[in-house]
Amino acid sequence: MRREQIVEAAQAAFAEHGYAGASTKDIARRSGLTEGLLYHYYPSKAALLRAVVTRKSSFVGDALVTLDRSGARPVAAVILELGLGLSRQLRSEKALVGVLIGEAQTNLELYELHGAMTDEVVGRLAVRRRGAQREQPDDHSSGPPERSRARIVAGSHGVCRTRWR
Secondary structure, eight states: OHHHHHHHHHHHHHHHHHHHHOOHHHHHHHHTSOHHHHHHHOSSHHHHHHHHHHSTTSHHHHHHHHHHTOTTSOHHHHHHHHHHHHHHHHHHTHHHHHHHHHHTTTOHHHHHHHHHHHHHHHHHHHHHHHHHHHHOTTOOOSSOHHHHHHHHHHHHHHHHHHHHO
């Protein structure tokens, strides 16, 4: 319960002030905690950000749940669901997403976090796709999953860097 309150407070602070402008003191105040107690739950502001973007009601959290529950569904259907989830998240959290993607262009820590999140989602998708290819060996896709993963990750980073610079 307390972690949820902290994450909600961090999300509000990041959306309002950006990552660089949000302080752990403000997040603690919004959570009703002292700054020292906040650090008991989350050792750094970066850890708070990771908690915000990976919680179940975020795109990364939703994507990981979608991938974990994809079962035997066709990979194309899973990708479509991921895309729709991203679209929903961009609409519902546009202030936070805009600030974080924008700041990722000048903040190495945020850029690396974006890369790690992308790698995690795309890596799980590649594993899912690899499993589907084993089941359907006649699949004439665009190459091995590792190559697709690399293209998606590179494209994600490129779009982020080009669009928001």
